[in-house]
Every structure is written in structure tokens, then in C-alpha cells.
Amino acid sequence: MFILKLLLKNVFRHKLRTSLTLVGLVVAICAFGLLRTIVGAWYAGVEGSSSTRLVTRSAISLTFALPLNYGQRLKAVEGVSGISWSNWFGGVYITERNFFPQFAVEPSSYLALYPEYRLKDAERLAFLRDRQGIIVGRKLANKYGWAVGDQIPLRGTIYPGTWTFNLRGIWDGAEAKTDENHMLMHWAYLNETIRKLYPKRADAVGVYILGINDPQNAALISQRVDALFKNSLAETLTETESAFQLSFVSMSETILVAINAVSLIIVVIIMAVMANTMTMTARERLAEYATLKALGFPPAFVVRLLFGESLLIALIGGGIGLALTLPLAAGFASAVGSLFPSFRVTGLTMALQLLAALIVGVVAAAWPAWKMSRIDIVQGLRHVA
Structure with missing residues (x-):
């Protein structure tokens, strides 16, 4: 003392x-x-990625889409337990300063691959039933004061026009590192609209998400997928979700x-x-x-x-x-x-x-x-x- x-x-x-x-x-x-x-x-994003998910994209660049019919062939690859897909939407909410990620996804299969998104059953069902429905993370909803039932207008950049969506659910992350700052919408709704306006751009997928049961076989399954589309018009590059996220960080x-x-x-x-x-x-x-x-x-x-x-x-x-x-x-x-x-x-x-x-x-x-x-x-x- x-x-x-x-x-x-x-x-x-x-x-x-x-x-x-x-x-x-x-x-x-x-x-x-x-x-x-x-x-x-x-x-x-890397830390929040799952070892049981792979991402398949164009071998050239993310800006090149993959055909929708690849999905059926991917389901048959040994070691793949489930697949889904998504497209980057890139809309603007009110002003360009309000940036947040937006993905058009196949709802049921996508949510099955992302169990860390905790969504109420009623909200999940409402989202699946509404083609113009969207769901968002809790942090994003809190930032803009959104509540379930609100209509959210987005001005398209990649896909021109004004798009109005119905907020059907707000998810909470299973862990603190789970991303709660982005929006999910229906890929089918986006694709239908594109088919009417720009037929050549329809039935295209930005990335495929593959579910696997054994993370130790991730490299082998990735090789099988890429070999399946080798020498095709749209060759693929498959990697773990963490490696996919790291490719953005490396920039x-x-x-x-x-x-x-x-x-x-x-x-x-x-x-x-x-x-x-x-x-x-x-x-x-x-x-x-x-x-x-x-x-x-x-x-x-x-x-x-x-x-x-x-x-x-x-x-x-x-x-x-x-x-x-x-x-x-x-x-x-x-x-x-x-x-x-x-x-x-x-x-x-x-x-x-x-x-x-x-x-x-x-x-x-x-x-x-x-x-x-x-x-x-x-x-x-x-x-x-």
C-alpha cells in the first residue's frame, strides 16, 4: 500500500x-x-462464412453470368447435398449514399443453406408466397426504420426501372458475426421482369451456392464441378465460401x-x-x-x-x-x-x-x-x- x-x-x-x-x-x-x-x-465476411458451402461462379469474372440449366447438373455432382443461386441486384434506395447489398435468390433453397438467418416461421412463409416480397437483416431494418409490411422502393442500376418490394420478414443472426446488413428478394420475380424487357439477359445466374456434407472434401467436390463444365461456353470456378469472400478482401x-x-x-x-x-x-x-x-x-x-x-x-x-x-x-x-x-x-x-x-x-x-x-x-x- x-x-x-x-x-x-x-x-x-x-x-x-x-x-x-x-x-x-x-x-x-x-x-x-x-x-x-x-x-x-x-x-x-470471411469469419462468418460456412465450411459446408461452396460458391460456383464464372471462371472469367463475377460480371459474367452462368446459365440457369447448370443447376440440374450441379445437383448430380457427388458430394453436393443442395444448391441455390443468387444475382447481385444493385438497386438504390432513395439516394446513392444508402448503399447496402441486395441479392435476388431462390428463396426456399437459399434459406435452407443459410440456417444462421433466424426468421420467424410466419415471416418465412409470407416471404415464400409473395413474389415481390423481400427479407432483410435486423441491422439494416433498424438503420432505415423499416418494419414488416413496409413497401421498399429501389431504383435499379443493373436492372433499370423502379422496383417496389414488400418487406415480409426481418432476420436475426445466429451469432454476432452473422451478416444482418443485406436484403434478399425473389430471383424468379427478377427473372420474369428481365425476360419481358431484355430476353437475352434472362435465365442467368450470378453465382451458385452449393451445400456439402463433408467440408474435408471441399477441394475434391470443387474439382468435380469445374471438370463438369470444362471447355464449355461458360467454364466455372468453384471455391469455398471463405475463399470467395477473401477474393474481395484481397482487392x-x-x-x-x-x-x-x-x-x-x-x-x-x-x-x-x-x-x-x-x-x-x-x-x-x-x-x-x-x-x-x-x-x-x-x-x-x-x-x-x-x-x-x-x-x-x-x-x-x-x-x-x-x-x-x-x-x-x-x-x-x-x-x-x-x-x-x-x-x-x-x-x-x-x-x-x-x-x-x-x-x-x-x-x-x-x-x-x-x-x-x-x-x-x-x-x-x-x-x-
């Missing part, structure tokens, strides 16, 4: 310097945590590397600031440390004082920074809307924030502690602070 009181008194002996150091540490820990959360949110890999680098640089900068603070502190108290040694206190006691003071500052700043990260992350998530499927500060991120603060505290005190443990008592007593 005596040591703690002594440390607290020493820490706030120079209130302005300590306060400025704490502010810098808080900002650094907050920024580190927020940047780590952004990187984690970028990979949320921004350079940005993610830069964000990770910045988060580490921030910690290094505050480490240098903290080390300077502790060095100034040790220099000012040179005579005090020499007096302690003259009274018989061992060098280890001086070392413990400096490390204790540095760690106390680091823990206070790290704790405040950690506490502020949560509301900052919530505000950031609200600002970016549905850009990230899931945006939350994980336990790992919080642990890394505290670890970073402790490392800063230890490293900052290492040099001055070593110097003070080796001071000459006579020279120290002559020192004028």
Missing part, C-alpha cells in the same frame, strides 16, 4: 506533463483499437496492410513519448534516488519505483483508451452504415490494447531504470534538480 501511495504521488508530481502523456497514450490506444477493429470488420489488401502498419507506428510513437517522459522524470529525481541508495535501499528498489510509475501511467492511459474505444467504435459503425457486415471490438482487440499499453510502460522505463540503478551516490547527491 505504501508503494502504491508513493507511486501515485510521484506520477502526479508534475500534473501537466503527466496529463499530456496520458492524453497521448489514450489517443494512441484508442486509435490502435479502432484500426484493429476496422481490419477485423473487413474480414468479418484491398494494400489498404489493410497500411492500416495495420499505421496502428503499430502509433504505438511506437507514443512509446518514444513515454520514454522521454520517464527519462525526464528520472533526471529530475537523481538526487532523490541517490539519497535512497545512501539510506541503504538496494538498486532494485529504485528500479521498481521507475517501472511502477511507468506501468501505472500506462495502465491508467490504457484503461481510459480501452473504455473510450467502445463508444468510438459504435459511433464509427453508425457512420459507415452497412459498409461492414459486422463492426465490433473483439476481446482479442481489447487484450492487444492492454498488452500494447503494458509494453509501452515497460519499454519506456527500461533505459532510465537501468541508468538510475547504476548512479554514483556522491555524484547523485551533488545533482541539483
